[in-house]
Amino acid sequence: MGKYKPKNSLESPRFSGLRTFMRLPFNDQLDEHMDFVVTGVPFDSGQSFRTGARFGPEAIRDFSMLLRPYNPEQDIDLYQYVSGVDYGDISVIPGYIAETYEKIEQGLFPVVDQGIIPIVLGGDHSITLGELRAVARKYGPVGLVHFDAHSDTWDSYFGQKYNHGTPFRRAVEEGLLDVSRSIQVGMRGGLYGPEDLQDARNLGFEVWTTNQFKQVGVSDMLNVIHQRVGLGPVFLSFDIDFLDPVYAPGTGTPEVAGVNIDDALSLVRGLQGINFVGFDMVEVLPAYDHGQITAAAAANIVYEFITLIALKKKKQLQKESATITR
Template sequence: MPRYQPADSLASPRFVGVRTFARLPCIQTTEDVDVAVVGLPFDTGATFKVGARFGPEAIRSASVLLRPYNPELDVHVFTTLSCIDYGDAPVVPGFIQESHAAITTTLRPLAEARVVPLCLGGDHSVALPELRALAAVHGPLALVQFDSHGDLWDSYYGGQKYTHGTPFRRAVEEGLILPERSVQLGMRGPLYGREDLQMARDMGFTVLTTTELLRRSPQEIGDLVRARVSGSPAFLSFDIDFFDPAYAPGTGTPEVGGPTSFQGLAYLRACTGVDWVGGDVVEVLPALDHGQITAQLAAQVGYEFLSLVALERRGS
């Protein structure tokens, strides 16, 4: 059996104990660890509504309902993987580049030990320091991004280069990701111009709007992702605003007309056969949530990512 597993919810109530993801042990180690859940409680990169710094706490709280076996993917996650909750990165509220440096410093030892980090945001700017830590070890990565926004803008507000709308532009410039092996899924909503979508395609990304996405089956999307990633180490970045706000109201920049929770999870589950070296779930803003429905959905997204990693480890 893997060394680190969740508390047994058949032996102790779910409301008992300190909140960790899926009731995993909270420990900072890389020994005998396959996956480490890391909180990135930072939202100074947000350009509209703030409060995603409390996202990791909310996701952890909602995750107590997760169980070890995933029937959709037929994998027993926590008897396949040794998983821990690594705690939070020591961010510096109000200071973007200092916080990004702290996040990279926190994640780098995990990457070097070949531990897969599942990061809980936080605003989407945290993807940049995540990618810096992972690419330093694995080389440039394929990006699979579920989102309603491309986050490829160059700058905001008089030249500010580091916000939650710019992380993947910076990642391309820094050589952290391979656009020609990357996919953006779920783009929608009003834009500043036609060029906003076209610039991603010009960089080499495969881009599917929500309309284009929903015309395809999950199996077709899984085939597309596998063909696009093409054997490269891959990073999953899942912005909770990928979902329609009816299913995920607790987020700072919602876009109406999105996939249901059922549809979105089906697309994610189809992304098997990928060498995942890291992933995140970001932009959960608990103050705007209702009855934890956004937090529960984010916890499920994290669980599905763990399931995909477990499938790969079981197969290898």
Template sequence: MYQPKDSSLSPRFCGIRTFMRLEHIQTTDNVDFVIVGVPFDTAVSNRTGARYGPQHIRNSSVLLRPYNPDQNINIFDYCSGVDYGDIDVIPGNIHRTYDNMVKGLAPILEKSIIPIILGGDHSISLGNLRAFAKQYGPVALVHFDSHSDTWDNYYGEKYMHGTPFRRAVEEGLLDVNHSIQVGMRGPLYGPECIEDARHLGFEVIPMKEIRKIGYSEVLNRIHKRVAGRPVFVSFDIDFLDPAYAPGTGTPEVGGPTSADALDLVRGLDGLDILGFDLVEVLPAYDSGEITAAAASAVAFEMISLVALKKRKVQEENLKQASFSNAN
């Protein structure tokens, strides 16, 4: 069983920086989840520097503790995890980077281990989805973001951080009729910037609509849309209002608080989630490191969902064993 160092015995400023002070080891034995970094930011359209996002999130995560009071679970009572390290990216070459991602994620997915993947810019989601589709077939997408990232091209380029989900639909990686995008907002070039995502098959809940229907209804619609399908969750940190996450490349005002975002991630409990990515954290603009704190908290909630899923399986197995013994 792999779990973090006890910070009551070993100070947080000791040792190399891994997520939550987990063991840094590339293993697929006896683990339920792994933290994987993909420090690639060649595909951004504005601020660069998200390549340093994974280490920035890891630095902040040393403050995390194993018990989640909001979900009432001690993560490592039910699951084991490691910091798997980073996939080797190729700066300036997105296609070779995608190949490395598919190859690097393969041994993890082959053992049904759940990766929490730290970016990097949002272009990495296409590489992630290629790896997942290769192992599992098309997956449903739950996407939290201020942008739909379904542009056809950016500056004539087909592979940018604003295009991954259009490419994913075109490549057949997504069960798009059971996929949903949440939080879109901000000035656009025209209504097609949102409508294109709907035409591709996504359900889209813009921030304007979220304010009308409330977060509980958003979660109801997510669960209804996914409807028991295998799920990949993609979380762009610019989903948060820049007051809570200034350290990102394309901030958009008018977004959720960090508390609201954490509640939304917690509310994904019960979905058949196969993996996560968390992208677009940019340390150079992270005043007071509040973006890193938010991002590490989101990743912590993602790990908590893994533990909750494991606990439910254990409880169900105990019920079945009890029923069998009674008969």
């Protein structure tokens, strides 16, 4: 059983104590007992429309107190197999994106370097570039599973190269991604021209629109994702606007006709077996989040990230046990 696990809510009321993710212990000192850390990057200076995603980590943590350690959909008690903490927030510099990228890379690299899996709560989607810089220092170019309404591969926005519409183009240019093992799912909404999505394909990404995903369904989409990313290290980036605004009204650039929460959860649950080395959940904007609907969705999806880590650890332990008993 993991050293670090949530408080027992049958003994300690959920509304008490510090707001950490899932009531995990707060610990900003790394050690060998950690399989993952949850950390916030409260930065939103890269947003192009609504601002306020700097409060996303706080909102996700606040709702996550309702999460419980046993995941019935995956039939696993998470903390029998994994140990994790809330690592707190990485310091950012509001309004200064290049300097904040340095902070993100410096803050995450010690985590990644020790083989601990970071789960980052954003913040707008610009932060993913800093995360990928840290991950690529350890693993080299990684595959990408990207759920989003937007490809975020524009060359610039308002003449600026770094914002929440450009991180994946910059990541390709910097050699952080293995685009032959990368896939983007959920693109939809109006564009400035047909080249917007074609640019992502020209960069090497496999791109699926929301309508294409809905035509094939969850099972076939999962087959495509698994085949695309293969066995190497993979980063998962989840923009909450992948969901329809009915399920995620609290976001910066909502797009109608999106994915429902049932299908989104099924997609993430079906990613077991992929070698994930990092995750993020971005673009939660609580000022527009009535009744914590968006925070609820985001927290539950992050819960499924932790479940993927636990399932992988369970499989490893079973394999080691079988080897010992031979």
